[in-house]
Amino acid sequence: MLGTVLASALLLTGAAPAVADAGWAPSPIVWTACPDDPDSPTPADGECGTVRVPLDWNSPGGPTITLAVARHRATDSAHRLGVLLADFGGPGSSNAELAVTPGVFSPEVRARFDVVGFDVRGTGRSEFIECPDTGRPPSDEPAGPAEFAALRKYHEQAVSACRARNLPVFDHADTGANARDMDAVRRALGEARISFFGISYGTLLGQQYAEQHGERVRAMVLDSSIDHSAGIERFLGDRAAAADDAFRQFVAWCDRTTTCALHGQDVYAVWQKALAMTGGTPQAQSELRGRVLQDMYRPVWDDLGQAIADAAAGNPPMTAQFSYNYDSIRLAVVCQDFDLRIRGFAQYSVLHAEELRRGPLMRGSTLSHGETMACLGIQGPPSNPPHRLNIPRAPRILLLNSRHDPATPYAWALAIHRQAPANTTLLTYEGSGHGVFEKNACTRSAVDRYLLALAAPEHDVSCPA
Structure with missing residues (x-):
């Protein structure tokens, strides 16, 4: 990880140091058939292996951990362009599984690239982080100092139990460490440069890799970006505003x-009635708001209505459910990537109050609010503190974002x-x-053109809905 002194310098200056892990080198990957995954909706199509990396990049001679890696080889090897590493976000998704899942990328991209995914620390088959059940938490909207103290105590105990179960990786799972892991994967693959595709939380991995190793990047697509410069006010407020913006798009669609x-009805009035019918408790309302927010992701307007x-x-x-270990790994990742x-x-x-002011319809974002409240249990400053993006050595990067994204606000892409x-x-x-x-x-064509021919648009562009 970055270390206290260097991290403080990054936070203050936004510097982008070159990271050189001299004196340590990964072994080449030994590829074998991928294990069957009964939970996967589609069969894997590729080969699997592992890469050993230092647990703590500040002590490369110390203990190591194993990262799971998977690869789908380019089907047109005569015209192979290299490696496309992919991170599908979460945090918590298995990049190794998704990289070898048919249909994720176009046939043209799969023909020209070895598509590679590695399970970042705490996910998939890479030191999976899973917290013990600590019971139903108190409401994450405390009404007074006593309720706030009770909520903090609950999360402190929950974090302590999770950390104890998942040591030592729990203390070394932030995205800065994952970016250094990604360069170890590049080296293990024997590639001088890589291309990268990241979506949602995976965009932060791409940004931090571009800061550390911009000269090693051939092309990079960041789809629905996390803004690592966001302080707690914007982390909460921007997402609250984005959730309301998406809700208004639903109302327009319904009308x-x-x-x-709800066609022909006052959708805003029905929404207020729905919130009241939960019993009026913040916890019950939060569950409904979380379900609505999840439907906004694709979006699935019919289901939302x-x-x-x-x-x-x-x-x-x-209630909305995540299919991976998001509730656990966010404690080791999000709470260390943001203050x-x-x-x-x-x-x-x-x-x-600012959440409610910027997002009165959805009453804030259950995503950012839940993450912030869960981080009440974390002690000390973040190991990978937020800072402005600084990527002078990186090539042109293609950013994509929906104008009405409920999770990674359009304002973050602009920032x-x-x-x-x-x-x-x-690209909007x-x-x-x-x-x-x-x-x-x-x-799709904009991304494929860029990855295949490095033909990024010269100016910002938009695609119709």
Whole structure:
């Protein structure tokens, strides 16, 4: 990890040091058939291996851990362009599994690239982090100092139990460490340069790799970006505003779509009734808001409308569930990548009031609010503190973002673009949802052209919804 002195310098100056792990080298990967995964919806199509890396990059001669790697070889080896490393975000998704899953990338990309994914620390088959069950938490919207203290105590105990179960990797799983791991994977593959595709939280891995090893990047696509410069106010406030913006897009769709379960009704009034029908408790309302936010991701407007109609009729829909270990790994990753430390109830009150001001419809984002409250249990400063992006050695990077993204706000893509204007191009999808690459022919062709021919648009562009 970056170390206290270097991390402080990054936070203050935004410097982008070259990271050289001299004196340590990975062994070449031994490829074998991938193990069967009964939980995978589609069969894997590739080969698997492992890379051993230092547990602590500041002590490369110390203990090591094993990272799972998978590869789908380029089907047109005569015209192979190199390696495309991919991170599908979460945090918590198995990049190794998804990299060898048919259909993720176009046939043209799979023909010209070895598509490679490695499970970052704490995910998949790389030192999987899973917290013990500590029971139902108190409401994450405390009404006073006593409730705030109880919530902090709960999360401190939860973090302590999770850390004890998952040592030593729990203390060494931030995205800065994962970026150094990615260069170890590059070296183990024997590649001078790599191309990279990251989506959602995976975009932070790409950004940090470009800061550390920009000269090793051939091409980089960052789809629905995390803004690592966001302080706690913007981390909460920007996402609260984005969730409300997405909700208004749903209302507009419902007003013009006869199949919407709420068509012809005052959708805002029905939404308020749905929240009231949960019993009015913050915890019950949070579960409904979380389900609605999840439906905004693709988006699935029909399901969202039906969920609100059902809740307003007294039949709340099932709570949103993640299919990976997000609730566990966010403690070791998000809480170390961002400074989400709240000192006391007074500071919480100010922050929550701003959430409600910027997002009165959705009452804040359950995603960012939940992450921030979970980080109440973390002690000490973040090991990978937020800072402005600084990538002078990187090539032109293609940024993609929906204008109405409920999870990674469009404002974050604009902020990243402003931080690195000389070598980023922004493609705006003029629609809703989280994740742009597969939206339509316009977005897919732009990404494929860039990856295959390094033909990034000279100026910012947009694709219609």
